[in-house]
């Protein structure tokens with residue numbers, strides 16, 4: 328396995344700057360999740376690393392080697408796309424075996440059988456091994472696409488929203504499986520998603536992209552607890568962080584325009600008056616939708632709360648985050 332190092336990477340399409348001076352290290356054996364809204368440059372980053380596109384400037388090093396002159400095959404990278412890319416005329420077994428049959432790898436036949444069976448079991452598609460790729464559901468096809476990356480032993484794995492087409496149950500099963508496989512192989516994995524639960528549960532590190540710029544890189548916990556801006560704070564957490572005028576509460580520091588309050592960081596019992604707008608019972612927890620001087624706010628309370636719509640309560644911020652007029656964090 329290998330480290331990926333991006334140095335001052337820039338890429339434009341026509342007049343649109345898609346990556347703006349991105350410098351980032353994906354450590355050997357890490358699971359790095361790139362987060363950002365649509366168009367932030369996530370897929371482009373993967374395509375540049377895999378060699379499918381070329382950067383305008385900057386460097387990509389894999390295990391310390393500049394890969395600029397290497398073809399995608401020479402880079403020894405396995406990529407899983409959002410859209411499954413299978414050979415429709417081949418069976419699932421042959422699709423999975425295909426990467427191992429490359430003349431460069433020369434994998435022995437019994438090793439191919441063993442690997443394919445192992446990966447099919449992990450991805451819960453053993454019963455479909457003899458089906459044609461066209462005879463699978465979308466979710467099954469996507470599992471075969473992931474399997475085709477897993478049968479190989481590449482230097483790095485690049486995955487572009489590989490779970491987005493799967494239903495919720497399968498997505499959560501595969502989140503756990505992918506994380507387990509990555510950790511047991513010690514694989515270096517760069518993973519693109521919109522899904523903050525995937526980021527929080529799988530990543531060793533999270534990189535947040537904003538219009539082609541890498542605005543924060545750290546552990547999921549660092550990025551969640553210590554975001555550099557409202558933009559970053561809003562990328563992680565469900566329900567989302569509450570962003571309110573800073574002067575709704577006492578003790579805002581000079582220059583603070585907004586206060587950011589995570590739903591779990593609001594103490595009920597004393598402080599500023601708020602009105603209950605809606606009580607959302609989710610089984611294990613209850614979300615309280617509040618109104619505070621005309622501003623919406625969501626917080627959490629115990630499952631069996633007796634609060635109802637129209638009640639008046641008092642709240643105090645815990646661990647508030649303050650932001651200036653540009654949305655940058657005040658320390």
Ligand SMILES: Nc1ncnc2c1ncn2[C@@H]1O[C@H](COP(=O)(O)OP(=O)(O)OP(=O)(O)O)[C@@H](O)[C@H]1O
Nearest residue numbers: 340343345363364365366367368369370371372521
């Ligand atoms: N080959 C191309 N030609 C022209 N523009 C492109 C090309 N590839 C990407 N873009 C543009 O670059 C921007 C970034 O695209 P990219 O696919 O990297 O975003 P993303 O963060 O992966 O978004 P998504 O989450 O929607 O996949 C988009 O505005 C896209 O339209």
